[in-house]
Amino acid sequence: MAARSSQQAVEKRRLILDAAVRVFAREGFNGARVSDIAEEAEIAYGLVYHYFRSKDEILDTIFLERWNVMLEAIKAVRAQPISAREQLRAVASFIVESYRRDPDVMKVIVVEVTRAANSFGRAHLAQIREAYDGIAAIVEAGQSSGELRDTVTPAFAAMAFYGAIEQVLTGWIFEVLPGAPEDVDQAKAFVIDTICGGLDAR
Amino acid sequence: MAARSSQQAVEKRRLILDAAVRVFAREGFNGARVSDIAEEAEIAYGLVYHYFRSKDEILDTIFLERWNVMLEAIKAVRAQPISAREQLRAVASFIVESYRRDPDVMKVIVVEVTRAANSFGRAHLAQIREAYDGIAAIVEAGQSSGELRDTVTPAFAAMAFYGAIEQVLTGWIFEVLPGAPEDVDQAKAFVIDTICGGLDAR
Amino acid sequence: MAARSSQQAVEKRRLILDAAVRVFAREGFNGARVSDIAEEAEIAYGLVYHYFRSKDEILDTIFLERWNVMLEAIKAVRAQPISAREQLRAVASFIVESYRRDPDVMKVIVVEVTRAANSFGRAHLAQIREAYDGIAAIVEAGQSSGELRDTVTPAFAAMAFYGAIEQVLTGWIFEVLPGAPEDVDQAKAFVIDTICGGLDAR
Amino acid sequence: MAARSSQQAVEKRRLILDAAVRVFAREGFNGARVSDIAEEAEIAYGLVYHYFRSKDEILDTIFLERWNVMLEAIKAVRAQPISAREQLRAVASFIVESYRRDPDVMKVIVVEVTRAANSFGRAHLAQIREAYDGIAAIVEAGQSSGELRDTVTPAFAAMAFYGAIEQVLTGWIFEVLPGAPEDVDQAKAFVIDTICGGLDAR
DNA sequence: CATGAATGAGAATTCATTCAT
DNA sequence: CATGAATGAATTCTCATTCAT
Known part of the structure; x- marks a missing residue:
């Protein structure tokens, strides 16, 4: 179970990173909002802060x-x-x-x-x-x-x-x-x- | 007189541009505040907007x-x-x-x-x-x-x-x-x- | 739970609108600052912009x-x-x-x-x-x-x-x-x- | 001469008032800038403050x-x-x-x-x-x-x-x-x- | 009188980050 | 883990008013 959820955590992290890449590429780092990344990743945007500081x-x-x-x-x-x-x-x-x-x-x-x-x-x-x-x-x-x-x-x-x-x-x-x-x-x-x-x- | 003040205006514009170059070089465009530029140029904040949109x-x-x-x-x-x-x-x-x-x-x-x-x-x-x-x-x-x-x-x-x-x-x-x-x-x-x-x- | 928070959101929106009415009535639209509204509603400044553009x-x-x-x-x-x-x-x-x-x-x-x-x-x-x-x-x-x-x-x-x-x-x-x-x-x-x-x- | 310049002063005041009426009517009082009035009156905008406080x-x-x-x-x-x-x-x-x-x-x-x-x-x-x-x-x-x-x-x-x-x-x-x-x-x-x-x- | 450069207080808006649920 | 409401600091830009020339 720990492995399972840990695996999910890794995947979610990946999801966010991949979404961030697309958003940063599209809007630039400064033009991108954290909420844009969350939206692109289709997750709630507070969640981004569970995976990244x-x-x-x-x-x-x-x-x-x-x-x-x-x-x-x-x-x-x-x-x-x-x-x-x-x-x-x-x-x-x-x-x-x-x-x-x-x-x-x-x-x-x-x-x-x-x-x-x-x-x-x-x-x-x-x-x-x-x-x-x-x-x-x-x-x-x-x-x-x-x-x-x-x-x-x-x-x-x-x-x-x-x-x-x-x-x-x-x-x-x-x-x-x-x-x-x-x-x-x-x-x-x-x-x-x-x-x-x-x-x-x- | 018109020439004088026009000349001054050109110089002040130059002053702002030169100050901005130093500030942008030091802080980056995004890290630079307009107030930093004014301060570097030793002019009032609002004057920047008199010369630049x-x-x-x-x-x-x-x-x-x-x-x-x-x-x-x-x-x-x-x-x-x-x-x-x-x-x-x-x-x-x-x-x-x-x-x-x-x-x-x-x-x-x-x-x-x-x-x-x-x-x-x-x-x-x-x-x-x-x-x-x-x-x-x-x-x-x-x-x-x-x-x-x-x-x-x-x-x-x-x-x-x-x-x-x-x-x-x-x-x-x-x-x-x-x-x-x-x-x-x-x-x-x-x-x-x-x-x-x-x-x-x- | 969703209903609860949605309900709360509606109520907070209402709270802001009601506060704004009082502030606009008191100061006029132009004389009213968004911060006055937030203060009147006893909420943080930025929350106004969470509910209104x-x-x-x-x-x-x-x-x-x-x-x-x-x-x-x-x-x-x-x-x-x-x-x-x-x-x-x-x-x-x-x-x-x-x-x-x-x-x-x-x-x-x-x-x-x-x-x-x-x-x-x-x-x-x-x-x-x-x-x-x-x-x-x-x-x-x-x-x-x-x-x-x-x-x-x-x-x-x-x-x-x-x-x-x-x-x-x-x-x-x-x-x-x-x-x-x-x-x-x-x-x-x-x-x-x-x-x-x-x-x-x- | 005093009469002459006083007369001019009156006329300039009128000019500003008439220009202000057009600008206020067009933009509203809050939307109108003092510089808009000066521009409409075709005078320098510091002059507005010679005639009005x-x-x-x-x-x-x-x-x-x-x-x-x-x-x-x-x-x-x-x-x-x-x-x-x-x-x-x-x-x-x-x-x-x-x-x-x-x-x-x-x-x-x-x-x-x-x-x-x-x-x-x-x-x-x-x-x-x-x-x-x-x-x-x-x-x-x-x-x-x-x-x-x-x-x-x-x-x-x-x-x-x-x-x-x-x-x-x-x-x-x-x-x-x-x-x-x-x-x-x-x-x-x-x-x-x-x-x-x-x-x-x- | 006339000019428009100079000043600076304000005010709206944004958005990263936190946190209660 | 997940949500998104809540916070508030930060910053740009505006513009009435002043003032040196």
């Missing part, structure tokens, strides 16, 4: 849940015995696939967290930085092995790489870039081609 | 003022008889210099506008897009002349390029990238080196 | 609630098989009794709505007109049957009739007419005597 | 100016050696003509003053009452001479009489009564016919 905590949870998956993915990629370029491709692919699978979550993360220098971005800076550092580590290893040029610092290269990807997501979010499935597929190749190969003709 | 209009003005300068700069760059790579370098340089000269304004634009898909970003989408299009046009011309590879679409390359730069600004804003003057100088070269030259060793 | 909606509700009762009363009077004079007496009696029973509500309606040509009066014109039309219909029927003279149009007679009554209420509100219970009783007869019988000696 | 004083002036003319008119009518019925007709005629000549002023008086039991109406109660008393005096004299029936008190008859007229103005203001010139003419006869003759057939 505050509206902030909901976004924190949404972000951390997904971001930790990404951190794990980056870690896994780094452990693979493949070239730096392949590792970067794998990371780009993971992020792009994350968007394809659940665009709302990525929209919320990109729009409400990773640039929110005075609120959530600052609060989760350590986590965000961990991703940058992981990418930088890939670049650094590539530079050490001679696979990548060492004219730019790894940290800088990591920012350029991550920024390029996030901007592509932003382009989809704003609908200024074509976001059909084949475009999303192509984007993975494009990002690597641009960042690794460079725009210059050889 | 609303808090939103203040941010709109801050954004458009600076963004239009950038659009002009991009236009001017495109008119120059230099290579695509040089044009991209000029654009990157302009944006990075803008940050160096007035980091608060760029922080506000990057943090509160260009990714704010449910508020100001959406409202100014046409302006934002104009910048992307200008960059894409540079890439397209470079591809036509054979200077740049045409394996990625100009629109895509423009997003990657702009995203890389904006992420560097973000890195400075969050202080995860070294932002000393020499780093800022170096960043210009790095961005071009990364995006044009690519990370791959030759 | 705005301060305007409170007055709308107060007006419509009572006015619809009056429209029903006029309709009922018109259905009675009595002379036009008796019908007019019944209408006058109903209005005067409404005032006697709840002078604050009538004060609010007369002072804040029925002459407020740029706000509530205009907003509720259709409802207000319906009352005029009902009275005019009584006059018209009386004229058709020969009971009343047809030297004035029914619409005009209705306005004179209604205006005479409302002015008597105004006299009580301003305390320029004696408003003791016996005066109120007498007023019913007086209105009919004046409007139907005329001031002229026979 | 406050927004309230403007309405006070508008009211008193016209109301005193009416009090004078009623006094003059009472001095005439004509029947009570003729005197009442003259009063009704005066009010109706006042509306015809300047509907905005009468609209402002009727809408913003004579029923405003918590603001201007209360403030000008003495003046308002003087008009009622004048009319009551006419009725009383008519009753003494046997011309009018004495079944109702003069004060009550005065209220019915005045209320009927004001309601007709209200009908024109709300456009629920036909207000063409011939209707306005007819109204004078109608009011007297209704109040003095009564609605009853003989």
